[in-house]
Amino acid sequence: MKFTKPVQCVHCGNTAPMKIVASYEVRGDEKGMNPNDPLSRWGETWRLIICAACNEISIGLLRWYDFLDIEDEFQMKIVYPVRNRTLTGLPVNIDRAYDAALKVRNIDSNAFAVLLGRVLDLVCLDKQATGNSLFERLNFLAARGDIPQQLADIAHQLRQLRNIGAHADLGELTSAEVPVLDGLCRAILEYVYKAPQLLQVAEQRLQQLKQDKPST
Numbered sequence: 611m612k613f614t615k616p617v618q619c620v621h622c623g624n625t626a627p628m629k630i631v632a633s634y635e636v637r638g639d640e641k642g643m644n645p646n647d648p649l650s651r652w653g654e655t656w657r658l659i660i661c662a663a664c665n666e667i668s669i670g671l672l673r674w675y676d677f678l679d680i681e682d683e684f685q686m687k688i689v690y691p692v693r694n695r696t697l698t699g700l701p702v703n704i705d706r707a708y709d710a711a712l713k714v715r716n717i718d719s720n721a722f723a724v725l726l727g728r729v730l731d732l733v734c735l736d737k738q739a740t741g742n743s744l745f746e747r748l749n750f751l752a753a754r755g756d757i758p759q760q761l762a763d764i765a766h767q768l769r770q771l772r773n774i775g776a777h778a779d780l781g782e783l784t785s786a787e788v789p790v791l792d793g794l795c796r797a798i799l800e801y802v803y804k805a806p807q808l809l810q811v812a813e814q815r816l817q818q819l820k821q822d823k824p825s826t
């Protein structure tokens with residue numbers, strides 16, 4: 611059985627060699643290049659690989675050249691699953707907390723909910739929301755106008771799901787809830803952090819355009 615070099619699993623975040631269960635190779639000349647052209651001596655290898663930690667499948671793509679030693683193979687790129695991480699502008703501690711949550715996303719739905727709840731706690735802390743509970747702090751943010759009431763309602767749903775994830779007697783979350791949890795949390799993070807950042811970029815660009823405009 612063959613293994614890859616150590617690679618980070620997008621599903622669970624574990625870094626280790628992965629078992630290669632299938633490989634498919636396409637050569638440059640098969641892609642229509644002249645076989646006599648030395649530059650055609652390259653190819654792509656698609657690999658179906660399995661993570662030993664979470665048993666989930668990933669697909670790796672490797673580009674190689676005949677004139678390079680196979681040991682020098684270009685680093686394999688994971689093309690599936692797609693890393694679902696396009697949030698920018700998060701404060702460092704919130705970014706880390708969200709990353710920690712994403713690492714358990716596909717392993718334990720309840721733990722995911724609990725860690726997303728922690729992200730909400732940190733957002734409240736960052737925005738200096740006051741209140742004795744997360745419920746009160748979210749309402750505080752809505753009342754002060756940091757987040758619209760609709761978003762506070764979303765946050766309350768996430769908070770309730772977090773409570774179920776944290777307390778076994780309230781029930782159990784399943785993988786079916788994972789996209790819902792992630793969607794709720796992303797909606798909040800995007801509104802609170804990404805939107806203001808985009809607005810700032812747009813304003814700077816507008817200022818730049820005004821300055822660049824030749825005076826009439």
Ligand SMILES: [Zn+2]
Pocket residue numbers: 619620621622623624661662663664665666
């Ligand atoms: Zn894994």
